[in-house]
Amino acid sequence: MVDEIVCLLVSWWGVREEEEDSGLLVFWWGVREEEEDSGLLVFWWGVREEEEDSGLLVSFVGISHVVSNFSQCEEFFLNKKTPNIPTILKDGKVQNQTRYKPICQKYQNTYRFATLYDTTNRIPVFSAYKFTGAVKGRPSQAWMIEPQVKSINLTNQAVDADYEKNNLSMDRGHLLPCQYAADIDAKKSTFTLTNAVPQASSFNRVSWRKMECSVKKILESNCIDANGKLKANLVTGAVPGNNYLNKVNIPSSMWTAFCCYNRNTKKWIAQGYWGKNEKSVKPPLITLKDLEEELAKAYSTNPNPVKVFPDECPRNVKDIKRKRRLVKEVEGDKDRKRQREEMDDCGILVQGTVPKPNQKRYKPICQLFNNAYRFATLYDTTNRIPVFSAYKFTGDGGKRPVPAPWMIEPQARNQDYKNSNIVNRGHLFPCMHADDDEAKESTFTLTNIVPQVETFNVGSWEEMEENVKKKMEQSCKDNNIKIEAYVVTGAVPSDNPVNKLNDRVGTWKPAQLRREIYAAWVILILLSLLSMCRMIYWGCLKISQPLPHVT
The missing domain is CATH 3.40.570.10 (Extracellular Endonuclease, subunit A)
Structure with missing residues (x-):
């Protein structure tokens, strides 16, 4: 069996008008034998500067694996055990291998995270990843596509055009958030449409984003292992809904869960969030047990339970302290302390400074x-x-x-x-x-x-x-x-x-x-035409003996 299928974008050049890209030349080659569901998934999507009117000349090679199971990237699952969603994934085995595709997300020759992708709804079921600390900033990175091994006509996945100029106020919502990535290449790797779902704009940019910031602070404060290193496992997913953005399913709900070891308490901690994919909905913090019960209802797995993490992750943890910073303020002769929550650069204003991604x-x-x-x-x-x-x-x-x-x-x-x-x-x-x-x-x-x-x-x-x-x-x-x-x-x-x-x-x-505005414009246009006709009439009319006055 051949190990790799390579996709090479040779060149691209064109003038961009009205957000349209012109001119795309792609060469790809590869040989695949034996197993239908194994092999490599190739991805690349060109860089597009938002305000550039000139073309680009680009060369790039990207590789990502579509696999029969997650054995090649099992490191992203706690104790190498995948979530159990009995109707979809059970004991690490995909139940419907035609519909659901395990993807080991690879970027710049390094595995970054793992995704289970639903080719029918064209959205991921979940993305699983490790949190080991994050660098600040958001890279200038276009969204990447990943042609399926069986067909490169993109019929089995979402593409960028599905999201552009939509009138439903839907964003491309990350499952693995860019802000959780440990370096710039890891951040770029999250910009693949197999890691994104249509998310209500205000939900994605406000309440879900705030939740991501809150979880990040919990992890940074509590997830220090026995070796003194920051380490946590997370799984974020989306439950399919009944509506579509073009051909892409709009999830009815979003969820995320984390689990890690805390060396200070010498205990494992775990929690989850569950939120409806609607504008201005704040996802509530829930126990891991409650989250798994919600997933069991959503995917109709009863009487078989859903398990996001292995047994060492506690199911009933309710309160976890977040990292806070004491700020000392002086007012006259009195000292007072107030607690101010530390925020990440995902915010609009952080400790008196607008973060770099938002300064423009x-x-x-x-x-x-x-x-x-x-x-x-x-x-x-x-x-x-x-x-x-x-x-x-x-x-x-x-x-x-x-x-x-x-x-x-x-x-x-x-x-x-x-x-x-x-x-x-x-x-x-x-x-x-x-x-x-x-x-x-x-x-x-x-x-x-x-x-x-x-x-x-x-x-x-x-x-x-x-x-x-x-x-x-x-x-x-x-x-x-x-x-x-x-x-x-x-x-x-x-x-x-x-x-x-x-x-x-x-x-x-x-x-x-409003109709009144249109009516006013119609009247204005008619009056303008009448005035123009009057001017033409008087300009063309010859009066040989005009009257000095009229009595």
Whole structure:
């Protein structure tokens, strides 16, 4: 039996327009004999710079194994024992070898993790991997594809086009997260579509991502083995749903589980997370036992149980301490300590700094007005709205200034809000909370503004701001009887791609979709045509004896 099938991308060159790649030349060769389900799975996908208009010339060889079992990459399973999902994988043996494909994910001649892939639903069942520490950053890496050994026409797996320009707000969601990888090559290896599923955008980018950060901190704090090395085993999977993104199944639920030895307690620890693949759903922390019971229901394995990890992993651990950092702050003669949770570079703002992967998008602004700093804003240049504004409340400085022109810096524009009868410019740092006239004027910057539904802005939200102001005036007085309170107000972007104001600024509902807008345009066009006809008529009409006046 021949050991390798090699896929070589010889060259690529073309001009990219409207995110289209042109010109692809691929040569591949290989010989395969004997077992149908063994052999090598080849993968490569070209690098595409998002804002490059010129072509690339690339050469690359990549190899990954499709195998009959996981014996070649059993190191990624705790004690070399694969999960038991009786209807799919039992005692390391795939039950339906035509549908489910074990993959030993190989990149740059090194095995990185293991995946069980469902060729019918075109999504992975799970990816299994080891966590031994992670480097920061996210590589500039395009998504890779992995042609099946039986056919290289990609009919058995997802491809990049399945995810592009979809109107369901679905992301390519990693099973093995990029942020868990131990080096740059390991990070790049996670960008294969056999390690990804369609994930609701807000679920992937917010709650699931926060869960990944939380688990990472738990592992770093608790998973130190007897040799003093950081080591944990994880399995992350997806349960197929009833809906599809093109030909790719959209999972109904996502899950992850970890198990490791803690040398300090001399005990094994294990836990899991389970979350529905829906927007703004926070995956709850559950015991390993509860997770396995959920999987048994999802895959109808009863009375045969699901086992994600071997018996040494405890099934009923509920609480595990996360690593926290004590920060000492000085205020006058008093020392106080507060606990601030350490976060990874997956966050928007980490310990006062925007992580490098997000620095182009999120901009910290110290709002300066008349040579004095008034408040602070973190601004999202992609959605053109602030993430939050933070300010200190020291009492109300009187009435709203008149007039109060809106200032730009420049991101959102004043024109973006004009001609809309649905949304207002909604303050984050409200004018009514400023303590003097100049501070009030400083709030009228569009980097402190989001589109707010008019009835919400001037109704319940304004009432809430007034109530909070009164509460702070009554309750937030320091030892010198001075009012002092710290406030942060923010906005969560809509995950619906059509929710834009003038196709630029993120909002609740697009004003341009209202029928009144279209009716106004029709009337304007008709009036323009009428005026044009009138001008042509008077320009062509010859009057030999015009009347001096009409009585």
